[in-house]
Amino acid sequence: MILKSVAIDDSPYALDIIKLYAEKIPELKLVQTFDDAIAGAEFLKEHPVDILFLDINMPDISGLQLVRALKVKPLVIFTTAYKDYAFEGFELEALDYLLKPIAFERFAKAVQKAVDLYARRQPVKPEDDHYFFVYSEYQAIKINAAEIEYIESLKNYLKIHLVDNSTVLTVMSLKKIVEKLPEGKFLRIHRSYVVPLAKVKSVLNRKVMLTTGKVFPVGDSYFQQVQDWKKS
Structure with missing residues (x-):
């Protein structure tokens, strides 16, 4: 400046x-x-x-x-x-x-x-205005990373839960969507869940609570990376 x-x-x-x-x-x-x-x-x-x-x-x-x-x-x-x-x-x-x-x-x-x-x-830009597109019901849907509450895996589908309580269902793997998310802003904590770090309220006894009150388990394969994030 x-x-x-x-x-x-x-x-x-x-x-x-x-x-x-x-x-x-x-x-x-x-x-x-x-x-x-x-x-x-x-x-x-x-x-x-x-x-x-x-x-x-x-x-x-x-x-x-x-x-x-x-x-x-x-x-x-x-x-x-x-x-x-x-x-x-x-x-x-x-x-x-x-x-x-x-x-x-x-x-x-x-x-x-x-x-x-x-x-x-200076105004703060949410998540640097990071967005990406997913296909749902034969159309490309724009997803703003700052509006994601959490992402849930349902076998061959992903359910993207947004902060306005709406959801977007798309055919994609969690691994693939993590590649679309802004680096360092989201964390996979379970084979079925990805959460935005800014919305994590607490981590206790292998459970992650979001600021909304929702609680998710931490999978064995992801326990160490959750611990590493807590130390960072």
């Missing part, structure tokens, strides 16, 4: 420091710096960024006023020589407040806050 940033400060020396520090952090790209607050604000209207490093006490417009005027607000990290503005800065939901002279360690810590926050905001 690389976060785009802009720095606005009326001190060229402060901008040089931010530029130097930003070059040392791989997750951060400083796309532009401004020693004029109004020019910086105009740039942000057309070029949204992830992080804004912003001085508070500037001649034309204060950093606080600038943030209030932005329609699309990035994460704001205030950089200032004055402690007096800290309360107002946090009222504007600033991510951090760095006092000058800024140490690199303190700068890096503030950037890491931003990286962590953006990472938490």
Whole structure:
């Protein structure tokens, strides 16, 4: 993850420091710096960024006023020589407040806050959207791996039980369907059962319980691989 940033400060020396520090952090790209607050604000209207490093006490417009005027607000990290503005800065939901002279360690810590926050905001893709097709009743049925509750073998057939309580019956062996499943996400625990590891609630006395409350036996031939999974 690389976060785009802009720095606005009326001190060229402060901008040089931010530029130097930003070059040392791989997750951060400083796309532009401004020693004029109004020019910086105009740039942000057309070029949204992830992080804004912003001085508070500037001649034309204060950093606080600038943030209030932005329609699309990035994460704001205030950089200032004055402690007096800290309360107002946090009222504007600033991510951090760095006092000058800024140490690199303190700068890096503030950037890491931003990286962590953006990472938490990223949507989680269920089972990496892994899917495959099986034939049932003369048609190809799409099966999403994240929607499988468990798979059951019935002699020459497989019964795929889905989380919405529906089932799909297909002619296939358990060995063959395991090859279609995402690696490391499912486990064969018996000659008749394959279960998704994410839905296993407990393993006790050679029995596996799913989060739904369903319980399955662990076959002798599969006991060791269940034990190995528990240790992983």
